[in-house]
Amino acid sequence: DSGVTQTPKHLITATGQRVTLRCSPRSGDLSVYWYQQSLDQGLQFLIQYYNGEERAKGNILERFSAQQFPDLHSELNLSSLELGDSALYFCASSVSPDSTYEQYFGPGTRLTVT
Amino acid sequence: EDKVVQSPLSLVVHEGDTVTLNCSYEVTNFRSLLWYKQEKKAPTFLFMLTSSGIEKKSGRLSSILDKKELFSILNITATQTGDSAVYLCAPVQPLGKLIFGQGTTLQVKP
DSSP, rough: OSSSEEEEEEEEEEETTOOEEEEEOOTOOEEEEEEEEEEEEEEEEEEETTTTTTEOOOOTTTTTEEEEEEOOOOEEESSSSGGGGGGEEEEEEEESSSSSSSEEEOOEEEEEEO | OEEEEEEEEEEHHHHHHHHEEEEEOOOOOOOOEEEESSSSSSSEEEEESSSOOOEEEEEEEEEEEEEETTTTEEEEOOOOOOEEEEEEEEEEGGEEEEOOOOEEEEEEEE
């Protein structure tokens, strides 16, 4: 158990809908990262927050957005869902936003869009 | 374009064998490299490598980085069935952005 929690574990929804994925980082970690893992694309970095502020963006679609709250938990919002958005979404956390600290991954949320 | 290539893509060995997993990378603003083990769900952290030539060890696992030749290897000695997993390498860019390779699937047979 990495100490990073994610809810829900599974989510099944229809195309065009909107969902929110939630992540709580490890105690003491200020930085949160979101990743998408699909069969054809592998694990891809989406976005990073540090202490409430967006710090880095990867291949995140405009239909997706995220935020980090004062209690440091983070939410990833996915809207106008398409079949291709079906994937495992991981959250990871680290102490610092730079490259000198390892990232610990949560158990993931499996999103199925039908 | 940033590129991370792991080889082999898959590997089947028997318990007790030693395996070497490779990771080559071409990544801008490289800072460090992480190795993860992914079984059924979340990747679990194995190693962080920041300096060339310094081997990191944890039990039967070890790893080393070569920043001149742009590669890293992960060795597993005396493999066990519990080592069966996907092994992912991830070079790290500034701000902790990880670029993952496609992974090596290791199957250890009894």
